[in-house]
Amino acid sequence: MNASDDIDMRHEVEVELIALVAAMAESQPVALTVRQGTALPSGPFELGHRSLQEGLRGWVRQQTGHPLGYIEQLYTFADRDRIANGQTRRTISISYLGLTHDDGAERKQDWRGWYSYFPWEDHRSEPPPVIGHTILPQLQAWAENGGAVARETRWHRTALAFGFDGRPWNEELVLQRYELLYEAGLVAEALRGHGGGHEAPLPGWEMLADHRRILATGIARLRTKIKYRPVVFELMPPEFTLLQLQRTVEALAGRLVHKQNFRRLIEQQELVEETGQTTAETGGRPAKLFRFRPAVLVERTAAGTKLPIARA
Amino acid sequence: MNASDDIDMRHEVEVELIALVAAMAESQPVALTVRQGTALPSGPFELGHRSLQEGLRGWVRQQTGHPLGYIEQLYTFADRDRIANGQTRRTISISYLGLTHDDGAERKQDWRGWYSYFPWEDHRSEPPPVIGHTILPQLQAWAENGGAVARETRWHRTALAFGFDGRPWNEELVLQRYELLYEAGLVAEALRGHGGGHEAPLPGWEMLADHRRILATGIARLRTKIKYRPVVFELMPPEFTLLQLQRTVEALAGRLVHKQNFRRLIEQQELVEETGQTTAETGGRPAKLFRFRPAVLVERTAAGTKLPIARA
DNA sequence: ATATGTTATACTCGTTTTGAGCATAAAGGA
DNA sequence: TCCTTTATGCTCAAAACGAGTATAACATAT
Structure with a gap:
């Protein structure tokens, strides 16, 4: 298909399958997790797998005991280079969104509420206080800190994402909000490579690698999709x-x-x-x-x- | 991230980036192609690439001379196993949709009209005759040919996809239609491994590997998206x-x-x-x-x- | 200069689809 | 029986839609 079979080093790629499995538990949206809620079920795509979906189903069943029904692809991204004993290797992560009805029967499974990871996303009773108390001032400071040019853009993005300056709250912008907070260094994941000892991150559980970003992507997708496709029923x-x-x-x-x-x-x-x-x-x-x-x-x-x- | 670094054979994976670049040329939607319209620009994801998007932009520029502006991810799929001198290898294809304004300046580029590949998709003047003349009877025959159970399902899918039985035409179902025709063996791609000598495929150009499916996916995505996001303007x-x-x-x-x-x-x-x-x-x-x-x-x-x- | 063909714009009208409430029904418990 | 609570029915005005009708402003052919 392309003239590349002569160079072999560049095929040093690992493909990882990651699943965000969503369900409802007593009026709370939950995600299926492993490692005490710090990671989503995942595993490498192997030669034995008949397809990407099959591979994914296998890993999820193996790691959580939960069989998957409806699934759809979420997003594919390349992780930053990783060094393994002097060698550079890359990981391609292919993420999926699965929807299930959790019949509550099997309790070995580790379901965690979405909003434990994103406390600022649940506006059912009222806008979460953390937005006014912490997010607003911190993002404001972050915007001020930008160069003369960046300042405007940063604040504009902030206001749009969080509904400041009289703008309406848009529940679909989950990913934009997470990325903004990440950029501003307000979530734990953003503080990692920075020698620690930084300021405290926002409330909201951290996750491994980019798993929390995947969760954000999935929530955003679902919030958009329920408006034009009858997917709720899967839950x-x-x-x-x-x-x-x-x-x-x-x-x-x-x-x-x-x-x-x-x-x-x-x-x-x-x-x-x-x-x-x-x-x-x-x-x-x-x-x-x-x-x-x-x-x-x-x-x-x-x-x-x-x-x-x-x-x- | 997962306990898999001890087994190395399964990393024998090639990652391919494929681009569907769309533009308008005199009221016709066109796609940027290579190899006389039989393939989309593509190339392997290499260690030197800073990101998937960068890699993609590089290949497209290199193969067509066209710089990319707006792009979004389309879909990721695993190609069927491939045998290379006794070895099994897999290819992961990550496809993107790009939108550009073709200012008509550079004519080295090989733009081809979408509807050359999908003659049944252009209903601007009237429903294409090929639907009534060829597709309807052939799919009808295909449905009849199914087992007692399959028969109903097949026809139901057909009627829905093409708007038969008084159902309305839904322009968004581009991919479903292509897949239906593929399953029914009516497009050239479906007849490949079958020792040739089969019946003639439908009108509509063939493409390499699954490139035509990617084109269908992109068209479908765009037809859906123009309804709720201002993407037309990119064109x-x-x-x-x-x-x-x-x-x-x-x-x-x-x-x-x-x-x-x-x-x-x-x-x-x-x-x-x-x-x-x-x-x-x-x-x-x-x-x-x-x-x-x-x-x-x-x-x-x-x-x-x-x-x-x-x-x- | 006038009639024609072509595309651009303004408006109209009846029908649906929304956004917001008011009102009533049917249980259980004090 | 009287609240309290959740379920349902209905109403009403505003906004959005689907289908046209009516003009306006050019180019060209008589």
């Missing part, structure tokens, strides 16, 4: 009430939605159908149980246009 | 008329849009601003010239929600 039990569905969406988006309008939206889109039964377990008036309309799984792959199409 | 000259903008969108989407409503959409979204000048080069009444509002480039990264958010 739901077979039957559920509309409020449960709403709580899940809210957990993912990190913000509250208008109940009646949410219900209208779901119903008009014909995503669900009543099972005919109700449950009283929610307290208050019993709620109808719904199930996902299976036809949608196939049909809705075809989404709707937004262009003002002309008639034939 | 436009600095100043343009609204009709030119419309023609570009139509070329990408492969369908016509309602002129007045398109204009209303663009203006209400405040994507553009008048330059104050007009051009008479369009024939008819002179058109105002517009330019992209640069602020949008930054701000619109933040798109709008679709969830019925509750107020604070």
Whole structure:
């Protein structure tokens, strides 16, 4: 395919598969982790693997005992060079996003709440205080510290990402926010190679290598995608009430939605159908149980246009 | 990061970077190709490359003389095993989508129209006859040929992908359509390992390896993305008329849009601003010239929600 | 100079889709 | 029976959409 088979040194590449597996646990979005929550399940792509996806499923099952259902590719990146006894080697990391319904049966698995890693991302009750208390002043200082040129840009990016200066909060910008904080040296990962002894990072657990960035990427992807594809259902039990569905969406988006309008939206889109039964377990008036309309799984792959199409 | 450094054979992996570079040429969407239109620019990821993107830019410049501006990652896949003198080796292909404005200056470059590869995707004037004449009957036959179970599924997928049985045409399903045709053995690429001598493939140029699939992936991505992100502008000259903008969108989407409503959409979204000048080069009444509002480039990264958010 | 063809723009109108609430129903517990 | 709580139904105005109709402003052919 290309004239490169004569040079062999450059093939010294390791390919790593990394999985962000998401689920819901009591209205909290959680991720499947290993090593006490400091890493995502991962492993090298091997010759024995039939495909990237197969390799990934294998590693996740092996490391967490959890079988994967729905998965989609997230992003591929090249890790910075690594030195191994005088040799340079590179790692290509291919990350995936998996969605599961955690039936709570197996408790060996180490699920951790998203917002333990990103405390500034959960706006369901109210904007997290850490934003005003710590992030705002620190980023402000960071912006000031920039050269005459950088100053403007830095503050502009900050204001946009966090909704300062009267701008609205946009829950989709998870990755931008993380990268901004990283650049500003406010997260633990950014302080690593710097001889330690730096200022304290923001609240929020650290992770190995770029795993936390992958988590941010996955959250962002999911927050975007639930708006135009029926992916939430991968996280739901077979039957559920509309409020449960709403709580899940809210957990993912990190913000509250208008109940009646949410219900209208779901119903008009014909995503669900009543099972005919109700449950009283929610307290208050019993709620109808719904199930996902299976036809949608196939049909809705075809989404709707937004262009003002002309008639034939 | 994982306990795998003791086994070395499995690192026998080559990483390839592939670029789909898109531009507009006289109301036709085109892709930058090499080898007389049979391949996309590509090359191995090497130790000397600072990053995946840098490596890609290098190969494209080297092979086509074209410098890249905007690029985004498309998809990563593992090619089937390859045998090289008794050895098994794998290739990981990382594909990117680049958008440029082809100013027509450099003619060494080999730009080819998208629809030469996918004649069934251009519905601007009318649904391409090949769909009714050839694709419909062939896919119908293919569906019939399936087992009792497969039959239904096959036809259902077909109808959905191509808008048969009264279903609407959905321009975003480029990849699904290509994969369907591939599965049904109707494109040249699918007939390769089969000892030749098969039936004739559909009209539409063949490409090397999976390059045509990558092209399909990129077209699909672009058709989806123009609806919620202001990416079209990467393909436009600095100043343009609204009709030119419309023609570009139509070329990408492969369908016509309602002129007045398109204009209303663009203006209400405040994507553009008048330059104050007009051009008479369009024939008819002179058109105002517009330019992209640069602020949008930054701000619109933040798109709008679709969830019925509750107020604070 | 006038009629024609072509593209550019302004507006109109009826239909949907949103955003925000008000109101009512159906349980359980005090 | 009266709250409290969650579930659902409905209303209303504002904004966005889909489809046209009506003009305006040029170039060219009579």
